[in-house]
Amino acid sequence: MLQSSKDDGGAQAPAIVLREAYSAPAFWIDTVDLCFDLDPAKTRVLNKMTLRRNPDVPAQALRLDGEELNLARVLVNGQGTSFKMDGDKLVLENLPEGNEPFALEIFTTCNPGKNTKLMGLYVSNDSFFTQCEAEGFRRITYFLDRPDVMASYTVTLRADKAKYPVLLSNGNLVEQGALEDGRHFAKWVDPHKKPCYLFALVAGQLVAREQRITSRAGKDHLLQVYVRPGDLDKTEHAMNSLMASVAWDEARFGLPLDLERFMVVATSDFNMGAMENKGLNIFNTKYVLANQATATDVDYSNIESVVGHEYFHNWTGNRITCRDWFQLSLKEGLTVFRDQEFSQDLCADPSARAVKRIEDVRVLRTAQFPEDAGPMAHPVRPDSYIEINNFYTVTIYEKGAEVVRMMQTLTSRAGFAKGMTLYFERFDGQAVTCDDFAQAIADANSDSPLAALLPQFKRWYSQAGTPRVAARGEYNAEAKTYTLHLSQSCAPTVGQPEKLPFVIPVSLGLVGAQTGAALPLQLQGTTTASDSYLFVLSQASESVTFENVAEEPVPSILRGFSAPVVLDFDYSDAQLLTLLAHDNDPFNRWEAGQRLALRSATAAIASGNTSGVLNDAYIAAMRAVLRHPTLDAAFKELVLTLPSETYIAEQLDLVDPQRIHAVRDSMRLQLARALFADWEWAYAEHQDNGAYRPDPLSSGRRALAGMALTFLCLASTESRDAVWPGKTLQRFKDAGNMTDRFNALQALVSAGHAHAAPALARFYSQFKDEALVLDKWFALQASAPDRGGNVLPAVRQLMTHPDFNLRNPNRARSVIFSYCSGNPGGFHRADAAGYVFWSERVMELDATNPQVAARLARAMDRWKRLAEPYRSAACEALKRVAAKVDLSNDVREVVERALAD
Ligand code: B3K
Ligand code: ZN
Numbered sequence: 008m009l010q011s012s013k014d015d016g017g018a019q020a021p022a023i024v025l026r027e028a029y030s031a032p033a034f035w036i037d038t039v040d041l042c043f044d045l046d047p048a049k050t051r052v053l054n055k056m057t058l059r060r061n062p063d064v065p066a067q068a069l070r071l072d073g074e075e076l077n078l079a080r081v082l083v084n085g086q087g088t089s090f091k092m093d094g095d096k097l098v099l100e101n102l103p104e105g106n107e108p109f110a111l112e113i114f115t116t117c118n119p120g121k122n123t124k125l126m127g128l129y130v131s132n133d134s135f136f137t138q139c140e141a142e143g144f145r146r147i148t149y150f151l152d153r154p155d156v157m158a159s160y161t162v163t164l165r166a167d168k169a170k171y172p173v174l175l176s177n178g179n180l181v182e183q184g185a186l187e188d189g190r191h192f193a194k195w196v197d198p199h200k201k202p203c204y205l206f207a208l209v210a211g212q213l214v215a216r217e218q219r220i221t222s223r224a225g226k227d228h229l230l231q232v233y234v235r236p237g238d239l240d241k242t243e244h245a246m247n248s249l250m251a252s253v254a255w256d257e258a259r260f261g262l263p264l265d266l267e268r269f270m271v272v273a274t275s276d277f278n279m280g281a282m283e284n285k286g287l288n289i290f291n292t293k294y295v296l297a298n299q300a301t302a303t304d305v306d307y308s309n310i311e312s313v314v315g316h317e318y319f320h321n322w323t324g325n326r327i328t329c330r331d332w333f334q335l336s337l338k339e340g341l342t343v344f345r346d347q348e349f350s351q352d353l354c355a356d357p358s359a360r361a362v363k364r365i366e367d368v369r370v371l372r373t374a375q376f377p378e379d380a381g382p383m384a385h386p387v388r389p390d391s392y393i394e395i396n397n398f399y400t401v402t403i404y405e406k407g408a409e410v411v412r413m414m415q416t417l418t419s420r421a422g423f424a425k426g427m428t429l430y431f432e433r434f435d436g437q438a439v440t441c442d443d444f445a446q447a448i449a450d451a452n453s454d455s456p457l458a459a460l461l462p463q464f465k466r467w468y469s470q471a472g473t474p475r476v477a478a479r480g481e482y483n484a485e486a487k488t489y490t491l492h493l494s495q496s497c498a499p500t501v502g503q504p505e506k507l508p509f510v511i512p513v514s515l516g517l518v519g520a521q522t523g524a525a526l527p528l529q530l531q532g533t534t535t536a537s538d539s540y541l542f543v544l545s546q547a548s549e550s551v552t553f554e555n556v557a558e559e560p561v562p563s564i565l566r567g568f569s570a571p572v573v574l575d576f577d578y579s580d581a582q583l584l585t586l587l588a589h590d591n592d593p594f595n596r597w598e599a600g601q602r603l604a605l606r607s608a609t610a611a612i613a614s615g616n617t618s619g620v621l622n623d624a625y626i627a628a629m630r631a632v633l634r635h636p637t638l639d640a641a642f643k644e645l646v647l648t649l650p651s652e653t654y655i656a657e658q659l660d661l662v663d664p665q666r667i668h669a670v671r672d673s674m675r676l677q678l679a680r681a682l683f684a685d686w687e688w689a690y691a692e693h694q695d696n697g698a699y700r701p702d703p704l705s706s707g708r709r710a711l712a713g714m715a716l717t718f719l720c721l722a723s724t725e726s727r728d729a730v731w732p733g734k735t736l737q738r739f740k741d742a743g744n745m746t747d748r749f750n751a752l753q754a755l756v757s758a759g760h761a762h763a764a765p766a767l768a769r770f771y772s773q774f775k776d777e778a779l780v781l782d783k784w785f786a787l788q789a790s791a792p793d794r795g796g797n798v799l800p801a802v803r804q805l806m807t808h809p810d811f812n813l814r815n816p817n818r819a820r821s822v823i824f825s826y827c828s829g830n831p832g833g834f835h836r837a838d839a840a841g842y843v844f845w846s847e848r849v850m851e852l853d854a855t856n857p858q859v860a861a862r863l864a865r866a867m868d869r870w871k872r873l874a875e876p877y878r879s880a881a882c883e884a885l886k887r888v889a890a891k892v893d894l895s896n897d898v899r900e901v902v903e904r905a906l907a908d
Contacts (some may be wrong), residue, residue: 021393021896026333033064036158045166047120054148059108069099072145072152080114097149109277123855131276141395144203154202155438165192171210177285207284210270216242233272241296248314262322264820285319299699299744304706316346319369330438332395336387337441359703360641361593368568373653375401379473381868384500384902388468393900409571410467416512417457426451456543464510471500477575482559487558494548511544514569517560523589566592595636600646617673626681641707652831663874668832679718690715699744713750722756736762782821789825798833802826827866839880846884
């Protein structure tokens with residue numbers, strides 16, 4: 008289906024873009040002078056460029072990208088010229104010959120008020136915003152819309168002064184003033200060359216929190232966070248996060264802020280989280296606005312990492328950008344790695360760092376591993392795509408970050424920093440490739456295993472799929488040696504039937520099986536020992552032997568999750584309990600608990616017996632963790648969280664979502680009941696009465712208290728005991744911050760207690776004017792545990808609520824995605840009604856916003872592993888969507904890949 012051929016209707020099938028087909032642009036655009044007359048119904052754009060032919064490319068016509076534009080005029084060196092249209096492209100054949108620069112002037116209009124795709128120039132709440140990455144600039148003017156064309160921009164904005172008092176674009180404000188008829192203008196010059204995907208403008212009624220800072224080098228900068236009037240009291244945390252980001256990049260990588268003014272603007276209509284436009288980041292309000300009354304600890308921490316992420320793009324992405332979109336992970340993987348490191352470095356103690364690492368790995372495993380095993384599997388550097396927006400994936404972002412992390416592991420923290428310095432020395436101001444990046448890191452570390460194995464290491468960029476590492480241990484009690492045998496494999500993925508071995512850094516430790524002591528690791532043939540050892544697995548199978556191993560060890564393998572692989576080791580329950588109690592690597596300590604729970608879950612799913620799933624030893628171990636005198640509360644909360652339904656499903660060849668749901672529910676109830684007194688203790692012990700602070704320590708305490716409340720409500724509701732539900736309702740009413748309030752509400756909803764309905768009603772009336780809080784209210788109901796099929800009717804009802812708005816991506820996600828992707832027990836219905844709902848919503852959304860629709864379409868990625876009757880019903884729903892005639896390329900690519908053999 009994916010060939011570029013005519014289909015039955017005679018329409019052109021979507022074109023496949025191939026990485027191998029890259030060729031340099033035939034023209035360079037050196038300068039761009041844009042003048043906007045902003046009007047929601049008809050915005051006029053005058054685009055004056057200087058171009059020159061690329062001498063390295065044979066002479067040819069200029070083919071400019073455009074989309075949904077009305078073309079009024081084209082002038083070359085001030086003269087009218089002939090042009091033609093080839094589909095959406097504007098083709099100019101009669102351009103001056105030779106390599107001299109020439110002027111091209113293009114005048115177009117567009118309709119931002121009708122732009123429901125939220126790509127290009129659009130209107131949100133009576134203000135103008137832009138989103139150009141990946142290919143939105145062509146919806147603003149005709150251009151070479153590709154990241155390797157970098158130009159200097161001057162932008163003049165003109166608009167009605169009363170309606171649009173604030174006029175912003177990239178760079179520095181050089182001039183502003185009044186015009187006739189109540190209009191005004193502002194002129195901006197960006198001192199840095201940039202690809203057009205980093206262009207931005209904003210115009211509207213906005214107010215800013217401002218902060219002046221001085222860099223280490225003594226330069227002054229102005230930081231601004233723009234929001235709607237009334238939201239200023241929610242900008243302090245974003246500003247603090249921005250200041251922390253500026254300081255961190257200077258301290259850790261020697262990368263200073265390169266602009267006099269750095270602006271962040273929030274909008275409530277945004278397709279994703281945020282966008283790193285040069286000097287003018289545009290954010291979803293969800294990742295800017297927070298105060299303790301409206302935002303939870305999780306919101307605070309997301310804001311910190313997204314503000315960091317976009318800021319770090321200023322160097323990794325903006326100063327050095329991607330040659331083409333296949334190199335997307337060059338900026339995204341690296342920048343995710345940087346924001347992860349930033350959040351970890353902000354943690355005061357090692358256990359909080361470990362918590363962040365575990366959270367990141369949880370995302371990787373529950374979202375990226377399934378992607379790697381499903382129909383949309385692609386390498387970190389893909390080889391082809393139909394719609395690039397479909398490739399802003401967890402593979403490009405999170406697996407890409409793991410690849411960069413492995414480079415750091417193989418070169419050391421200091422070595423990696425040296426590599427980054429070399430990368431900027433070589434490529435600052437250029438559009439480059441993933442190969443260029445890896446080469447720079449390796450060249451700066453010529454003695455490292457990365458340099459020795461670079462071509463093989465780069466298979467992480469070219470081969471899709473999650474490798475599996477199988478390990479087996481042998482202890483020789485007489486010789487006091489321990490040998491670990493490791494082998495690797497990787498299942499075929501779409502278009503890649505055979506895989507070659509990867510370079511896999513395996514961080515190792517040994518824990519005494521009897522004593523629980525950390526055993527020193529002394530590699531055979533060496534004389535020194537250390538607490539852990541980095542083994543670099545590069546062959547299909549290899550072994551490593553340690554000497555002077557005093558007692559039989561339990562191996563602690565893949566410490567800190569040193570590589571994005573699945574580890575198979577046939578641990579006994581006793582061994583896992585030893586690691587859970589004693590491993591000094593917190594990641595593997597957590598992992599041991601997850602393995603134990605997973606083992607019980609899969610056994611119960613196989614046998615169909617849902618009672619008494621967890622054994623006494625596991626429960627005792629969980630009690631010991633919960634009551635542990637020194638472990639951090641956030642870490643305890645992670646250990647006591649059972650593996651998610653999605654993660655459990657990933658371990659099975661045949662997935663019965665209802666069975667998984669029933670087993671996990673029963674495990675939760677068992678934990679609630681067996682540890683009832685411990686949960687009461689934990690709740691009492693983790694109350695904070697001081698001022699609210701969203702730091703890791705206090706948010707960990709709130710998270711554990713919230714978990715305790717959830718379990719207490721659950722057990723009490725089942726046994727019809729009114730005490731804890733009553734206390735929870737009181738907590739909900741009295742809470743001094745949104746985290747505690749929402750945790751209490753969630754506890755009542757997830758227990759299905761009668762107090763839930765009045766609490767939800769009260770919550771709504773209290774927060775009906777807070778859009779982001781209403782999103783939580785919608786999402787909580789759409790992801791509530793299903794009881795007798797009640798969630799789907801509730802979701803349909805929510806869609807008729809006066810505050811529901813399909814056009815607002817946050818609201819659509821809070822209801823539709825929360826149900827289809829976040830509520831497996833409610834979604835996978837034997838009567839197929841969940842899938843019918845999904846297909847209706849995908850088609851409905853596709854008509855206005857294909858990008859958001861294509862995200863929703865991904866909810867069915869793993870349909871082929873479903874048991875009957877789910878499998879056939881899912882297939883039918885996919886076919887229904889695929890059969891729609893005017894489907895976008897975005898959704899078509901996703902559903903056709905899902906249906907392909
Ligand atoms: N670079 C943007 C993502 C753009 C998505 C376009 N479909 C945000 C980020 O990763 O920082
Ligand atoms: Zn990014």
